[in-house]
Amino acid sequence: MKKILAITLSILMLFTITACGNGGSGSTNVGSADISADNTVTPPPDSDGAELSGTIVVWCWDPTYNIFAMDEAAKIYREINPNFDIEVVDMPMDEIQTTLITTAASGTLNNLPDIFLLPDYAFQKNVIQFPEMFFDITDSGIPFHEFASSAVANSVVDGRNYGVSFGAGTTIFAVRTDYLTEAGFTVDDFTDITWGQFIELGKVVLEKTGRPMISTSSGGDFISFMLQSAGASLFHADGTPNIANNSTLHDAINTYLELINTGVLLQVNNWDEYTTSFISGAVTGTISGCWIIGSMQTAQDQSGNWAVTNMPRLDIPGGTNYSNFGGSSWAISSNSENAALAIDFLKHTFAGSVEFYENILESSGALPTWLPAGTSNIYMEPQPFFGGQAIFTDIVGYTEHIPAIITGEFWSEVSVAVTNAVVNILGGADITVALQEAEDTVIFQMGR
Amino acid sequence: MYAFLSVASFLSVFPLYWTVVSATNSSSDIIKGSLLAGTHLFQNFYHLLELYNLSTALMNSTLNAVVLTVASVIICAMAGYGFEAFHSKAKDKLMSILLLSMMIPFAAVMIPLFQLTANMGLLNTTIGFILPSLSTAFLILLFRQSTRSFPYEMIDSARIDGLNEISIFFRIFMPTMKSTFAAATVITFMSAWNSYLWPSIVFRGDPSAFTMPMLIARTIAGNVTDHGVVMLAALIATIPTIIIFFFLQKYFVEGIAGSIK
Numbered sequence: 001m002k003k004i005l006a007i008t009l010s011i012l013m014l015f016t017i018t019a020c021g022n023g024g025s026g027s028t029n030v031g032s033a034d035i036s037a038d039n040t041v042t043p044p045p046d047s048d049g050a051e052l053s054g055t056i057v058v059w060c061w062d063p064t065y066n067i068f069a070m071d072e073a074a075k076i077y078r079e080i081n082p083n084f085d086i087e088v089v090d091m092p093m094d095e096i097q098t099t100l101i102t103t104a105a106s107g108t109l110n111n112l113p114d115i116f117l118l119p120d121y122a123f124q125k126n127v128i129q130f131p132e133m134f135f136d137i138t139d140s141g142i143p144f145h146e147f148a149s150s151a152v153a154n155s156v157v158d159g160r161n162y163g164v165s166f167g168a169g170t171t172i173f174a175v176r177t178d179y180l181t182e183a184g185f186t187v188d189d190f191t192d193i194t195w196g197q198f199i200e201l202g203k204v205v206l207e208k209t210g211r212p213m214i215s216t217s218s219g220g221d222f223i224s225f226m227l228q229s230a231g232a233s234l235f236h237a238d239g240t241p242n243i244a245n246n247s248t249l250h251d252a253i254n255t256y257l258e259l260i261n262t263g264v265l266l267q268v269n270n271w272d273e274y275t276t277s278f279i280s281g282a283v284t285g286t287i288s289g290c291w292i293i294g295s296m297q298t299a300q301d302q303s304g305n306w307a308v309t310n311m312p313r314l315d316i317p318g319g320t321n322y323s324n325f326g327g328s329s330w331a332i333s334s335n336s337e338n339a340a341l342a343i344d345f346l347k348h349t350f351a352g353s354v355e356f357y358e359n360i361l362e363s364s365g366a367l368p369t370w371l372p373a374g375t376s377n378i379y380m381e382p383q384p385f386f387g388g389q390a391i392f393t394d395i396v397g398y399t400e401h402i403p404a405i406i407t408g409e410f411w412s413e414v415s416v417a418v419t420n421a422v423v424n425i426l427g428g429a430d431i432t433v434a435l436q437e438a439e440d441t442v443i444f445q446m447g448r
Numbered sequence: 449m450y451a452f453l454s455v456a457s458f459l460s461v462f463p464l465y466w467t468v469v470s471a472t473n474s475s476s477d478i479i480k481g482s483l484l485a486g487t488h489l490f491q492n493f494y495h496l497l498e499l500y501n502l503s504t505a506l507m508n509s510t511l512n513a514v515v516l517t518v519a520s521v522i523i524c525a526m527a528g529y530g531f532e533a534f535h536s537k538a539k540d541k542l543m544s545i546l547l548l549s550m551m552i553p554f555a556a557v558m559i560p561l562f563q564l565t566a567n568m569g570l571l572n573t574t575i576g577f578i579l580p581s582l583s584t585a586f587l588i589l590l591f592r593q594s595t596r597s598f599p600y601e602m603i604d605s606a607r608i609d610g611l612n613e614i615s616i617f618f619r620i621f622m623p624t625m626k627s628t629f630a631a632a633t634v635i636t637f638m639s640a641w642n643s644y645l646w647p648s649i650v651f652r653g654d655p656s657a658f659t660m661p662m663l664i665a666r667t668i669a670g671n672v673t674d675h676g677v678v679m680l681a682a683l684i685a686t687i688p689t690i691i692i693f694f695f696l697q698k699y700f701v702e703g704i705a706g707s708i709k
Contacts, residue, residue, distance in 0.1 A: 061666070061669040061670065062669055062670035062671060063499045063500070063666075063670070064499070064670060064672065065670055065671055065672075089654075089655055090500075090655065090666050091652070092665050092666055092668075092669035093669060094665070094669075095648045095652070095662075095665070098645070098648065098649060099648075099649065099652050101559075102558065102559055102562040102649055105559040105563075106559055106560075106562050106563035106566060107563075108562070108563060108566040108567075111566065111571060111652065272479070272675075275479060276479045276480070276481075279476060279479050279480070280479065280480050280481075291671040291672075292671075294671050294672035295671075295672050298474075298475050298476045298479075298672065298674075299476045326671075
């Protein structure tokens with residue numbers, strides 16, 4: 001009896017342990033998903049969607065922004081196609097990314113949704129690493145030329161489109177007008193200027209009000225959107241990193257150092273401290289993606305004291321006052337049985353309905369990268385929180401001018417390496433040496 | 449000494465105090481650093497219920513944690529008891545191999561585990577959630593070490609009285625080792641309740657299966673974070689583990705120390 005119990009317990013244990021560890025031999029032909037090797041097949045375009053029917057499953061995050069937009073899009077599309085239904089699942093960006101990794105590695109694609117959202121900085125990386133998951137929508141009839149070119153570029157790989165852009169990350173300089181008035185300036189003084197001019201004005205504001213102009217918790221992000229404003233990327237066109245000898249990067253880092261050394265830019269430790277700094281009035285304003293206005297609008301007691309203008313530019317050839325920070329795009333799963341319906345849905349809403357963008361503006365503050373939406377009268381309405389400024393028209397106007405750049409497969413790795421280099425440079429390291437180290441690190445991570 | 453302990457106590461308790469106070473404040477008040485109770489508790493609660501399915505998350509977390517805790521504690525207790533009560537050199541070697549599994553990080557087994565679960569058709573099921581954690585080397589070790597201090601005379605006299613081995617385990621061993629069982633219950637329940645990565649993979653795409661840690665992850669996923677809602681969700685998620693811990697605190701300390709009744 002003793003032996004039987006012991007053997008039973010041991011077998012039970014062995015079973016559970018092997019169950020945990022088994023399958024490590026790699027992904028084989030498992031799962032019921034029959035993924036076509038040719039995921040570039042384009043579904044038949046449907047002009048009015050009347051013949052298409054089914055339920056679209058969507059994975060995205062943020063109930064007040066992306067999920068809200070999806071639900072509103074569904075309402076618009078149902079008017080065209082009553083046979084359409086939608087199930088929107090709230091999944092944080094990190095969970096979607098983890099799911100894509102586990103799904104790709106295990107080869108079990110049959111649990112993917114029809115549509116999923118990815119942040120723009122990670123879109124190309126995912127398409128390059130998991131091409132079997134993405135539907136090629138280049139020839140689907142979606143009017144990509146009507147979107148801001150910088151936004152479309154984020155989801156293009158080898159000249160093929162894999163995503164429909166949503167949610168502009170157009171960079172803005174949002175600033176407290178009451179503090180500027182205290183220092184003797186207006187917003188116009190900060191419009192269409194260079195970083196050099198910004199620093200000089202910032203020194204005066206700091207002296208008169210005691211407040212730095214702006215703050216950041218991530219030097220890497222800050223330098224990234226400085227670079228994009230000049231149309232510069234951290235990659236060459238062939239995908240190799242462009243760090244050590246990138247003259248624009250040198251200019252951006254030197255500008256960043258000057259911002260810190262003059263006290264015009266306040267460095268903080270994390271995102272919460274960053275939002276706190278401008279909401280609490282510790283700094284005069286902030287430079288970030290336009291979605292940041294949602295954070296400042298939580299402080300309704302500051303209504304009327306904010307204004308928006310464009311960001312400063314690098315004083316080099318090709319430098320502009322426009323850049324991008326954030327934004328995301330909808331992808332269609334290659335495994336979707338409703339791919340044609342999903343495409344038709346996106347075509348008639350996110351890529352085709354001014355009414356849709358009007359409906360989501362007030363509640364979510366989501367701004368379009370689909371440029372025809374910017375012609376709506378609603379965007380021209382003055383915003384009381386921003387002192388009556390028609391900020392949405394202004395921001396959509398900025399969006400058109402953002403230079404497109406290559407983000408590539410290893411954007412996250414490069415971004416981390418540059419952030420570390422900036423920290424080292426701030427600690428006294430030589431800029432050339434630090435950037436060469438960053439490039440070597442990335443080349444090692446890329447396995448080249 | 450008292451000053452040091454006072455500072456240490458303050459540092460330990462302050463985050464909990466801050467969570468409680470913040471749950472009653474608006475997001476902008478929290479950002480401005482308010483450390484006193486506010487008046488936004490009901491508003492935060494309303495937003496939490498409006499945006500997320502709190503009751504479903506609580507029920508799922510409770511179901512998953514209770515099922516996993518009961519099953520895991522019984523299985524690991526039987527295994528630990530078996531390793532010690534029916535001791536042999538071969539089993540010692542097996543135990544050593546088992547302990548090696550403690551050194552494998554979850555990330556290393558995550559993908560094969562997902563593949564296995566998907567192939568078994570257990571995605572989006574409670575069984576799919578509990579199966580990988582059903583037996584843990586740590587719990588088996590805890591029971592094995594505790595069994596060493598168990599008086600074997602009791603087993604012998606039970607056998608003389610005619611009890612079979614299964615009955616000895618349930619009727620003699622379990623009541624005697626209740627401190628160890630309490631410690632194992634607290635550890636497993638807290639681990640199951642706070643588990644995030646595996647549930648987020650195994651319950652993917654099924655809103656009706658979301659758990660509390662998954663709900664909290666959703667409250668901080670947007671462009672704008674409502675800190676009041678986040679803190680309230682965190683506070684609600686903390687309450688069950690606090691209750692379990694205080695309820696079993698006395699036994700927990702004894703169980704970790706390895707004492708028997």
